[in-house]
Amino acid sequence: MSDFDIIVYGATGFTGRLVAEYLARSGATNWAMGGRSLSKLQEVRASVGAPAGTPLITANADDPASLRAMVERAKVVISTVGPYQLYGSDLVAACAASGTAYVDLCGEPAWMREMIDAHEGAATASGARIVFSCGFDSIPFDLGVWKLQQVARERHGKPAARVKGRVMAMQGGFSGGTAASLKATMAAAARNPSLVKLLTDPFALTPGFDGPAQPMGMLPHVDESVGKWVAPFIMAPINTKNVHRTNFLLGHAYGEDFRYDEMMVTGLGEVGRAAAEALQKFNPLASDKGPRPGEGPSKEERESGFYEVQFIGEVEGGDEVRVTVKGDRDPGYGSTSKMIAESARCLIEDVEGNGGIWTPGGIMAEPLVGRLEAKAGLSFAVHP
Known part of the structure; x- marks a missing residue:
């Protein structure tokens, strides 16, 4: 049983902060913010108007064990930590192995193909729904x-x-x-x-x-x-x-x-x-x-x-x-932060779908348009 519906990973970055602010202002419950620095996460929580009790989770892109521990607590992880080819591979691997849904803002096709080749089988087996490119691209x-x-x-x-x-x-x-x-x-x-x-x-x-x-x-x-x-x-x-x-x-x-x-x-x-x-x-x-x-x-x-x-x-x-x-x-920024937040919500609230590596249009087009x-x-x- 997951602790949280959504974890925003990268909440201390500019776009991650906007995503956290959007979730806070839209009245989201049962969500958490993740990142490398607890003190920075505390600052973001206060600045975006999130409730004081909003959970904070420390995890680092170069520490696979911390990523695995984080994703196992979520139904879906929103990742705004790019470039993904430098910082995203272990997070995708962790989600694919654990069955946790995942959305990001990736516009890096070579890395996306690498992830498809490496993890589509594991994601299909675990039921993880990995969805790239949930911002203005694309x-x-x-x-x-x-x-x-x-x-x-x-x-x-x-x-x-x-x-x-x-x-x-x-x-x-x-x-x-x-x-x-x-x-x-x-x-x-x-x-x-x-x-x-x-x-x-x-x-x-x-x-x-x-x-x-x-x-x-x-x-x-x-x-x-x-x-x-x-x-x-x-x-x-x-x-x-x-x-x-x-x-x-x-x-x-x-x-x-x-x-x-x-x-x-x-x-x-x-x-x-x-x-x-x-x-x-x-x-x-x-x-x-x-x-x-x-x-x-x-x-x-x-x-x-x-x-x-x-x-x-x-x-x-x-x-x-x-x-x-x-x-x-x-x-x-403004539109992208709203699109990725609603993509995450759509995955866990509106569609079931099979595990695998998807596009937004491939797994949730109709409910996401709505x-x-x-x-x-x-x-x-x-x-x-």
């Missing part, structure tokens, strides 16, 4: 495509074989943790060039299945489906892999010929073109500007952020389906 995209495909089947009796994800607007960037993960991934690829093939493979997370050639989404152009210039989107390499894994986990409900890409909409005319070309050349790793892990924007900046993503599905025969997903906070709309400031709007 819930709005994963569930946006899922929602579109539900509509396509309802209206036309078949899925859309071709779907475009187009980021129409976004205020607020990706997190310092995401930037650190990108840098760690690039460093790993430099040490091990064989990772480059995996990082560029759209089907890197679908072991045993290679689908059709995919649109690359790398060249600026005028996209007639939105009537504006589009440019490469920095999160596309992880989001697209997760969307294909969801299709794989759902028994290819989108079809084995499914094609998908994501791009950022930059605008009309020469202004849109110039912005698209600038984005194509932009290297987020070339500068130390922006938040570092553990840092982030102010409350006002988080609350003034937003995003809007439109999904355009082309159904065989010429029919089209469109769904727009919107979030009411900045994507990297939760996110009711509680987390997201909307999934179907166009007429």
